[in-house]
Amino acid sequence: MKSLRKVITLDEFIFQNEKDFPFATGELSGLLRDIGFAAKIVNREVNKAGLVDILGTTGINNTTGDEVKKLDMFANEQFISALQVSGECCGMASEENDDFVPITTEDSRNAKYVVTLDPLDGSSNIDVNVAIGTIFSIYRRQSFFGPCRLEDFLQRGSRQVAAGYIIYGSSTMMVYTTGNGVNGFTLDPSIGEFCLSHPNIKSPEKGKIYSVNQGNFLKFEQPVKEYITYCQSEDKLSNRPYSLRYIGSLVGDIHRNLMYGGIFMYPATRSAMQGKLRLLYECFPMAFIVEQSGGKAIDGTRRILDIDPIELHQRSPVFMGSNDMVDKVEEYMKSTMKVTQPTVAAVTA
Ligand code: AHM
Ligand code: MG
Numbered sequence: 001m002k003s004l005r006k007v008i009t010l011d012e013f014i015f016q017n018e019k020d021f022p023f024a025t026g027e028l029s030g031l032l033r034d035i036g037f038a039a040k041i042v043n044r045e046v047n048k049a050g051l052v053d054i055l056g057t058t059g060i061n062n063t064t065g066d067e068v069k070k071l072d073m074f075a076n077e078q079f080i081s082a083l084q085v086s087g088e089c090c091g092m093a094s095e096e097n098d099d100f101v102p103i104t105t106e107d108s109r110n111a112k113y114v115v116t117l118d119p120l121d122g123s124s125n126i127d128v129n130v131a132i133g134t135i136f137s138i139y140r141r142q143s144f145f146g147p148c149r150l151e152d153f154l155q156r157g158s159r160q161v162a163a164g165y166i167i168y169g170s171s172t173m174m175v176y177t178t179g180n181g182v183n184g185f186t187l188d189p190s191i192g193e194f195c196l197s198h199p200n201i202k203s204p205e206k207g208k209i210y211s212v213n214q215g216n217f218l219k220f221e222q223p224v225k226e227y228i229t230y231c232q233s234e235d236k237l238s239n240r241p242y243s244l245r246y247i248g249s250l251v252g253d254i255h256r257n258l259m260y261g262g263i264f265m266y267p268a269t270r271s272a273m274q275g276k277l278r279l280l281y282e283c284f285p286m287a288f289i290v291e292q293s294g295g296k297a298i299d300g301t302r303r304i305l306d307i308d309p310i311e312l313h314q315r316s317p318v319f320m321g322s323n324d325m326v327d328k329v330e331e332y333m334k335s336t337m338k339v340t341q342p343t344v345a346a347v348t349a
Contacts (some may be wrong), residue, residue: 039174042168072120090113091114112141130247175198175255201293258293299319
């Protein structure tokens with residue numbers, strides 16, 4: 001007879017794990033459940049994207065200049081309203097909004113947490129059925145009470161209490177961490193529940209995939225070019241050349257590399273010295289997940305999670321994934337810096 005395994009739903013898992021945190025009051029659990037619920041609604045609309053008149057652009061540009069698609073706005077509104085009624089969160093900052101949104105209702109204004117959010121990342125892929133995703137981070141507020149303030153959002157990545165993503169792909173998954181490993185849940189559409197499918201995700205130590213927009217090659221800094229050339233060159237011992245895989249959808253690229261091992265890079269270019277990706281909405285949460293799965297995330301020379309943000313929509317170059325690959329690119333970045341930085345003797349001569 002086929003052995004039966006108990007299905008653990010996201011809600012059950014969150015509840016079980018709450019008991020492992022001493023003094024847990026259930027607020028963080030409530031918040032994670034609310035995010036999971038909003039994700040199901042967004043998933044329903046993403047699945048219908050080809051059918052209803054929700055596709056196409058609004059013609060409006062978001063804060064960082066990208067064209068906003070209708071589905072982005074729907075996802076943004078959906079997550080904002082889920083958080084507004086949650087009662088566990090005093091404000092949120094979204095990639096789609098210029099400024100943070102305080103929640104000032106009686107229930108929420110003194111709540112402990114703030115959330116940062118990229119409601120629908122990779123939106124240029126919506127029209128062509130490629131995986132897209134939602135990315136979120138949760139922080140404990142810095143201010144003590146009353147409406148949240150900017151300082152509540154401008155915290156370094158290492159202060160995240162939880163982070164996760166939802167991937168709307170061939171199946172829909174929610175992957176998250178509360179700093180105690182990474183777990184993945186697949187949405188079973190027949191029962192409408194996220195079920196634990198990938199417990200304790202560990203990214204392979206050694207990767208074989210590099211993910212980068214290679215069209216920008218000529219615009220990259222020299223050490224990045226050299227690292228890419230290293231990935232392409234033959235070496236039996238280290239299993240090179242590595243395979244290039246790039247969807248252009250951060251959640252999809254990171255999720256695949258988490259499963260198979262690899263490095264994701266969005267380096268600085270001549271025209272975008274800070275790269276493209278946003279520190280708060282994309283780099284911090286993904287770096288937290290990657291580190292919690294055993295990997296590493298840097299901006300070239302610094303640990304991503306140690307960067308102190310100075311503005312909500314700040315961007316950062318990013319290199320993250322399997323340890324051995326990130327170590328290698330860091331070696332290239334640091335060795336070139338040593339060569340190009342003038343020594344004290346040279347300066348004083
Ligand atoms: P978005 O937030 O406007 O959707 O842009 C972010 C996306 C990421 O998902 C992806 O990693 C990156 O942009 C791809 O950029 P490019 O097309 O320049 O390679
Ligand atoms: Mg984005």
